[in-house]
Amino acid sequence: MGLRELIRTREVSAAEVEACARRALEQANGELNALTQPPFDPSLAHEPEGPFGGVPFVIKDSGPFAQGVPFTIGSRAVQGAYALVDHDLMGRFRAAGLVALGQSTAPEFGLNFATESVRYGPTRNPWNPKRGVGGSSGGAAALVAAGAVPLAHANDAGGSIRVPAASCGLVGLKPGLGRTPCGPMSGETAFGQLVEFAVTRTVRDTAHLLDAVSAPAVGDKYQAPPPARPYAEAIRTDPGRLRIALTTRPWTGGTVDPQVADAAVTAGQVLEWIGHAVTEAGPDVDGDAVVEAAMLTVVTTGGAVLRGTPRRPDPATLEGVSRRVLSETEDFTLLDVMSATEAQNGVTRSVGRFFQEHDLLLTPTLGRLPAPHGTLKYDHDGHSARSWLRRLFTYGPFTATFNVSGNPAISLPLGQSREGLPIGVQLVAAHGREDLLLQVAAQLEQAVPWRDRTPQVYVG
Incomplete structure (x- = not known):
């Protein structure tokens, strides 16, 4: 919003800001490989008098989003596909005045916590280019962290806003179910588990x-x-004294890196210092049910690819897990859907009961530090869809539960490893309480400021 104020008061012009952002995007992309194509020329249409009028922005290559803009979903198999109409959220971005200058990278079909597609290659982390940026909104997070743009479109079906935010030292809010629009081509996406929003550098901008x-x-x-x-x-405004639960115990298996766990514990201590009541607790969630419910996201993605692209994907051009996902999508039955929705209902009820006794939940965002490239190898045939989900949820065991339940959740860049890598901490609230998340996030941002931290690759 500071940039918008400079434009509004005519200290700089929108044209000057756009020209500067174009140079920054090209420079950052040369270091990070975070754009699917050169910057748009011209930029996409927008309302210059909107609340973000003139602020540069990028959209994510996650499917049809902006009318007339081609998309690939990170896949060599998708050719000649483009959006026929604007997504409702894209219409809101235009009305807000955001200047869409490019399209950010994502893993094939968005089904990875690593943005390293065969089509585009690995997107590199500004904090350490040998490390990954998370996924699936990895290109968006890399560009914002590097200072090329102040915020970027992202979406989240299992952690795809929060995981890249944690990996790149950003604020990543996953709004709750129904907070941001999902139409007009869909009434719900991934049985309500996918939401659209953005990654930013500050709580204020979020x-x-x-x-x-x-x-x-x-x-x-x-x-x-x-x-x-x-x-x-x-x-x-002060939210008052809140009941905040803290857990570092994952629901879906695996261990948590001690540095990651320590960052969450330290955040809990800061919240106690601020004046909140912090106790050790977590919802009684069945990790197997989370995996089963997340299959709805997987097969919805597979179905969207099979139905929404101009021609059936050639299996030879698909990465290994994608081939398996499309095959399993075609074999998924109504009984499988019923089993998955029953699992989703069980998770939702457990989380709902938990928030009758607590105002917020504090966890790590990831279970580990940002991974070296190749850690989450997607291009091989050794996984079923379920075993792949289990692999992802071992690396990132705290995020998908709240896609399944629909609760709002936010990742904040509160920690740093001994090597200087960012560590994200997640806050989760009851349905409809994004305000509470943002209030406490603002308190943490003031108590443990992160704005002046600068990654190795920074073009801002």
Whole structure:
């Protein structure tokens, strides 16, 4: 929002900002490999008088999003596909005045916590180019962390906003079910587990952007309750003494790196210092049920690829896990769907009961530090869809539960490893309480500021 104020007061022009952002994107992309193509020329149409009028931005290569813009979903198999209409959220981005200058990289079909597709190659982490950026909104996170743009479109079906935010030292809010629109081509995406929003560098920018783009669109199947006040106003108010639970115990298996666990514990201590009541607790979640429910995301993705691309993908051009996912999608039955939705219901009820006794939950975002390239190898045939999910949820065991349940969750860059890598800490709230998440996030940002941390690759 600081950039918008400079444009509004005519200290700089929107044209000067766009020219600078184009140079920054090209420079950052040369180091990080985070764009699918050269910057758009011209930029996409937008409302210059919107609340973000003139602020540069990128959209994610995650499917049809902006009318007329080609997409590949990170796959060699997708050729000649483009969006026929704007996604409702893209319409909100345009109305807000965001200047879309490019398209960020994502893993093939978005089914990875590593942005390293065969089509585009690995996207490199600005903090250490030998490390990955997370996924699936990895290109978006890399560009924002490197200072090329102040915020970028991202979406999240199992952690795809929060995992890259944690990997790149950013703020990553996954809004709750119904907070941002998902139409007009879909009534719900991935049985309600996929939500669209963005990654940013500050809580302030997240709050202002949520004010600009949230609220239901015409015909939305799910609608979150409206906030009591604008989010940008809420972050300036004290939420009072809250009951915050802390856990570093993963639900879906695996171990947590001690440095990652320590960052969450330290965040809990800061929250106690601020004045909140922090206790050790977590929801009674069945990790197997999380995996089973997440299969709905996998087969929805497979179905979207099979139905939404101009021609059937050639298996020879697909990465190994994708071949298996498309095959299993075609074999998925109504009984399989019923089993997965029953698992989703069980997780949702468990999480809902937990938030009757607690205001917020504090966890690590990932289980480990940002991984070296090749750690989450997607291009091989050794996985079924379920075994691949288990592999992902060992690396990132804390995020997908809240896609399944639909709760809002945010990753904050509160920690750093001994090697200087960012460590994300996740806060989760009850349905409809994005305001509470942002209020406490703002308290943490003030107590443990991260804004002045600069990665190795920085073009801002």
